[in-house]
Amino acid sequence: MPDIAYVNGTFGDLADAVISIEDRGFQFADGVYEVIVAHERRPFLLDDHLARLEQSADGIDLPLGGIVGDLPSIINEGIRRCGYTDITIYVQITRGVASREHAYPSDMTPSIVLTFKRKPVSDSSLRKNGVELTTTTDIRWSLCSIKSIALLANVMIKNDARKRGFYDAIVLSEENDVLETSCANLFAVCDGVLRTPPADGRILHGMTRGFILDVARKERIPHEERAISLDALIAAEEAFITSTSIDILPVKCVDGHKIGTGVPGSTTRRLLSHFPASVLAEEQTPCANPQSP
Numbered sequence: 001m002p003d004i005a006y007v008n009g010t011f012g013d014l015a016d017a018v019i020s021i022e023d024r025g026f027q028f029a030d031g032v033y034e035v036i037v038a039h040e041r042r043p044f045l046l047d048d049h050l051a052r053l054e055q056s057a058d059g060i061d062l063p064l065g066g067i068v069g070d071l072p073s074i075i076n077e078g079i080r081r082c083g084y085t086d087i088t089i090y091v092q093i094t095r096g097v098a099s100r101e102h103a104y105p106s107d108m109t110p111s112i113v114l115t116f117k118r119k120p121v122s123d124s125s126l127r128k129n130g131v132e133l134t135t136t137t138d139i140r141w142s143l144c145s146i147k148s149i150a151l152l153a154n155v156m157i158k159n160d161a162r163k164r165g166f167y168d169a170i171v172l173s174e175e176n177d178v179l180e181t182s183c184a185n186l187f188a189v190c191d192g193v194l195r196t197p198p199a200d201g202r203i204l205h206g207m208t209r210g211f212i213l214d215v216a217r218k219e220r221i222p223h224e225e226r227a228i229s230l231d232a233l234i235a236a237e238e239a240f241i242t243s244t245s246i247d248i249l250p251v252k253c254v255d256g257h258k259i260g261t262g263v264p265g266s267t268t269r270r271l272l273s274h275f276p277a278s279v280l281a282e283e284q285t286p287c288a289n290p291q292s293p
């Protein structure tokens with residue numbers, strides 16, 4: 001079964017999908033996106049993803065009209081056509097096609113692209129052993145709550161970390177607080193309290209982050225959205241990163257400093273147990289790298 005794409009109203013094989021060179025997404029990264037996972041063919045946190053897509057589009061003055069209302073049925077049709085059980089669904093909306101000028105016409109028709117791919121099975125050894133992170137200064141733009149397709153800074157951060165032998169890098173604020181990694185949110189357990197940096201525009205308010213905070217509320221796990229200094233992270237009992245593609249990955253060490261005992265802690269494992277069954281089943285299965293969020 002080939003991976004499939006939806007481009008402006010038409011489904012087809014991903015390999016055959018085309019978009020104009022004059023699309024502003026290609027020329028200016030002028031667009032927004034979401035990555036959604038379907039577990040056993042059911043999209044996880046779909047309403048939340050669609051709400052964030054609307055907020056992101058609003059944030060770049062991209063009117064969506066009725067597009068978001070149409071997306072659930074397009075997504076269901078894509079799930080039906082691709083035939084996979086666990087699916088990574090990529091949704092990208094750009095401002096559309098126009099002659100290349102920074103200022104855009106007021107009457108543009110957005111380009112809508114979705115892709116449907118088999119969700120890669122996560123590397124269970126990362127979940128079991130945790131990941132090694134480094135730290136970096138913030139070279140991103142200042143509107144990090146917008147899920148923009150302009151990801152060059154994030155790409156550079158991740159690749160620089162990889163070249164230096166780390167899984168990813170944590171972006172530090174000017175005050176030396178930890179914000180998030182190139183493509184995941186960050187949590188720590190500090191003095192028994194689950195803590196994550198506030199969604200104050202310097203991080204993306206991740207859907208997985210929101211899910212974890214909901215679980216913490218329901219399970220009465222003490223938690224707070226509060227700044228975490230680099231020193232507090234290094235002294236934490238546990239730390240983990242979250243995103244749609246990786247769910248939860250424990251952090252083993254940061255710049256060589258072991259976090260807690262260096263193995264996934266009880267809060268991390270407890271939170272993981274609340275994810276859909278197919279995420280937990282991956283624990284049993286070895287394998288490949290997750291797709292980029």
Ligand code: PLP
Nearest residue numbers: 183184185206207208243244293
């Ligand atoms: N932070 C950044 C910069 C991201 O790119 C992502 C995912 O793409 C996240 C956090 C996690 O967000 P979510 O849980 O919605 O996948």
